[in-house]
Amino acid sequence: MEFRTPVDIDRPPFLIEPLEELLFVGSCFADSISQRFAEERFPVVANPYGVMYNPASVLHTIRRYADELPVDQQMPRIVIITLGTNHVYRLKQTGEIVDNCQKRPQHLFNEEVLSTEECFDLLSEATDCVLHHRPDAHVVVTVSPIRYAKYGFHQSQLAKATLLMAADKLVGHCSAATYFPAYEIILDELRDYRFYQPDMLHPSQQAVEFIWQRFADVYLSPLAKQFLKDWKPIKEALHHKPFHPDSTDYQSFLAKTKESEEKLLARYNIYNV
Numbered sequence: 001m002e003f004r005t006p007v008d009i010d011r012p013p014f015l016i017e018p019l020e021e022l023l024f025v026g027s028c029f030a031d032s033i034s035q036r037f038a039e040e041r042f043p044v045v046a047n048p049y050g051v052m053y054n055p056a057s058v059l060h061t062i063r064r065y066a067d068e069l070p071v072d073q074q075m076p077r078i079v080i081i082t083l084g085t086n087h088v089y090r091l092k093q094t095g096e097i098v099d100n101c102q103k104r105p106q107h108l109f110n111e112e113v114l115s116t117e118e119c120f121d122l123l124s125e126a127t128d129c130v131l132h133h134r135p136d137a138h139v140v141v142t143v144s145p146i147r148y149a150k151y152g153f154h155q156s157q158l159a160k161a162t163l164l165m166a167a168d169k170l171v172g173h174c175s176a177a178t179y180f181p182a183y184e185i186i187l188d189e190l191r192d193y194r195f196y197q198p199d200m201l202h203p204s205q206q207a208v209e210f211i212w213q214r215f216a217d218v219y220l221s222p223l224a225k226q227f228l229k230d231w232k233p234i235k236e237a238l239h240h241k242p243f244h245p246d247s248t249d250y251q252s253f254l255a256k257t258k259e260s261e262e263k264l265l266a267r268y269n270i271y272n273v
Contacts, residue, residue, distance in 0.1 A: 015221035026082030053084035119166035145186035
């Protein structure tokens with residue numbers, strides 16, 4: 001008997017290789033998933049200018065990141081965008097959409113709600129920017145399962161629906177873009193408050209781990225999955241908390257473990273694209 005409704009995930013036209021660099025831009029959910037990749041020794045850049053919730057701020061981040069790349073460094077081949085809301089704040093004085101209100105008084109801003117078409121246009125610009133700097137890049141778009149209580153739950157759902165439609169349109173218009181259903185996995189596959197933190201709004205660590213596993217199953221190459229298997233015992237050894245950390249035996253154990261880590265990373269790093 002099946003006690004959950006598994007969400008189907010479309011196979012992407014690319015796979016992530018061992019130790020491949022990844023760029024994450026978007027909501028705090030992007031930070032959570034990027035941390036799991038970092039734990040598995042993938043080099044990640046996550047929200048280099050802070051958490052960004054809406055498509056306009058995502059575009060601003062990608063543009064700025066691309067403009068500030070050193071001449072000897074290229075855009076990561078994999079860019080993962082996590083959208084949180086379609087609500088934006090526009091500074092009255094300049095008319096620009098700000099990425100962070102920086103605790104300035106609310107009366108300085110106008111709150112606006114982006115339409116599906118506006119969200120699509122912003123996501124298209126962000127994708128074009130990525131492809132301009134890395135023609136072989138792939139953009140993975142997902143919608144954060146975090147609910148925004150401050151807008152009211154009806155408005156939060158409308159925002160998610162707008163983002164979902166914009167993401168779907170992007171994938172339909174751009175072959176370099178794929179959609180990963182994190183939102184659907186939380187709401188339809190897990191579908192239980194035990195997968196939320198005590199605030200009942202943010203996914204629990206267990207839920208994040210489940211989404212990471214679902215993502216890894218589909219998006220990692222066979223070689224990357226083998227790396228995870230080879231890395232697991234070393235990672236567990238490094239996280240071991242000894243009773244006597246200063247003992248000669250433990251220091252010898254730690255040195256050997258770190259040596260194994262260096263050898264493993266050197267062996268797999270040649271596959272990094």
